[in-house]
Amino acid sequence: MSAKKEIWVFAEQENGKLAGVVFELLSEGRKLAAKSGYTLCAVLPSAGGKPMHQELFNYGAKKIYNVEDPRLQTYQNDYFSKVVYSLIEKENPEIVLYGASTIGRSLAPTVAVMGWAGLTADCTELDFDTERQILLQTRPAFGGNIMATIICPDHRPQMSTVRSNVFKKERVSENETGEVVEVKIDLSGVKERMKRVESVVEEVNTVDLKAADYIVSGGRGVGSPENFKVIEGLAGALGGAVGASRATVDAGWISHHHQVGQTGKTVCPLVYVACGISGAIQHLAGMQSADLIIAINKDPDAPIFDVADFGLIGDLHKIVPEFTKQINALRS
C-alpha cells in the first residue's frame, strides 16, 4: 500500500483559537519533512478556518486541509473523528501528528481504531528513518524507567501524539504562504450522541508551570508540607513557579496542580531546580527538556543526577535557603 507523501498535523482549535501545541508540532514536523521529503500539511476542522491559516503557514504548513461546519466550533469526538478519518481515508497520508491534549487523546485513538492505524502516545522524540522510510517514535514507558522506540511498519498512517512543551515552536517567518484545500465532509449522518452543555475555563491559582522560566520543585526530601515554604522561597526569589513530584502530591503535601511528570505536567523552563527529588523517571519524563537542570539531593547516587547539568550534594534544607539568600543579595 503506497501512501501519500504527506505529514499531517491536526490543527486543534476551539472557538477559532489554535492550541499552542499545534505550532510545536508544525515546528517539529518541518524537520521530519526536510528529512523525508514529505509535504507538511495542517488539518483544520473548525466552524470558520480562514483567520487561522496565516499562522499555520507561518509555522511551516505548506498545505491546509480546511474543513468547515458549524458543528466543528468546539470539540465533539463523534464529529471530529468522522472528519479526520474521512480525510485520511481519502488522502491516505504517511504520518499524522496530534497534540496529547484532552482533545488529541480522545481523537487520535478513535481515528486509529477506525482505520487500523498505528498510534504511539506521548512521544518525546520523532525521527525519520530514511532507509526504511518509516517514522521512529520514541516515548517513555514503565513510568519513564525505560525508553522505547516504536515503529509502524505495515499500517498507514503512522500516528503519534505529543505533549505540549516537548518540542519548541519556531516560526519560519510572518508571511509564509501555501495551498488551501477546501474539503466538504457531510456530518448530517452522524447521530448526536453527546452534547456539551457547559465549558468552564478555570484560572488554576497562580501555578503557571508551563509558562515559567524558572521552576523550583520539591520531592520527598522536602519532608513535610510546611517545608515547602523553603521551595516557595527560592521560586519567589527567582521569579518562578513551584513544582512537585508525584510522591509529595500523593502524600497530600501540595496540590496536584503543581505535579510535574508523566502523570502530571510536562514543563520546559530555562532552569529547573529539583530539590530532594530522587528522580523516578516518571518525574524525569516531565522535565527532561528543561534547558538547564540543577539537582539538590543528599544522596549522591540519586538518579536525578543522571539528567542534571549541575548537581549539589547535600541537605536541601541548608542549600536551598542559602541559594535564596544569595539570589536575593544579587538582585538587591
Next chain:
Amino acid sequence: MNIVVCIKQVPDSDKVTIDRETNRLNRAGVPSIINPFDENALEMALQLKDKHGGKITVISMGPPQAEEALRTALSHGADEAILISDRKFGGADTWATSYTITLALKKLADPVDLILFGKQAIDGDTAQVGPGVAHFFGVPMITYAKSCEVTENGFRVQQVTDHGYNVWDVEKPAALTVVKEANQLRMPSLKKKMAAKKAEIPVWGAEQLQPDETKIGLSGSPTKVNKVFAPPVKLNKEILSGEPADMVKELIYKLREKKVL
C-alpha cells in the same frame, strides 16, 4: 444498571528500575497492583450502584495472574469478574487490545449501560484503550471524567480539560475514562474479601471470543517495538559538594556565566 469496569494489572512502576548494563527492566520482586486510575473507575461504578442499584462486572485482559487483580476488585465490591487471557492475545498493542476487549463486552449476557476505564495505565501510559473500545463497541466516549450522574436518557459527565472542565450530556450506553480526582477507592470489606477468594472467575480465550485471528496479539498490532533503551544520561555535568554557602556561590557564578541568571 449494568456497569462494566475494565481494569489492568500493572507493575508498581515506582518500584521498577532499569539495569543500565543490559537495558532490561528489573521486574523481579516488583509487586503487581491494579492500575491506580482503574481504582477510580471502580469506585465511580460502586457509587453509581450505591445510588441506583445494578451490577458491576470487572474485566481484565492479561496473563493468568491478572486474576489476582480481579479478585481484589471483587473484594472492593464488584459483583462479577471475567479474565480475558490466551497466549494468542500476547504482544497486543492498544489497537489489538481494544479489539479483543470489545469481543468480550459483546459476549456479556446482559446489555451494558456504562463502561468505565481508568484514564490511562501507569505502565504504558497510552490512554488509548478506552477510546478504542468505545469505538469498536459503538458507544460514545467521554475521556477524563471526574463525575457521572444518571439522567433520564443517559449520563451527565464532568470532564477535566487542559484549562478547566466541560459538562457533557451523553446517551447510554456510554464509555468513560476516569481521573484520579474523581474519588478514592473504598476499603474492601472482610466479608467480600472472603467471598472474592472463592469466586468463580471465567477465563475467556480465543476459543470463547472467536476473534478474527489477524486482529489479535502481535500480528493484529500495527505498532511494534523497534528498540528499548535506558533514558539518556547527561555527560557534561558538574557535581558540587562541600559547604552550602560555597556550593551556592560557585553555582550562581556558573549560572551567570551561562547567562541564565
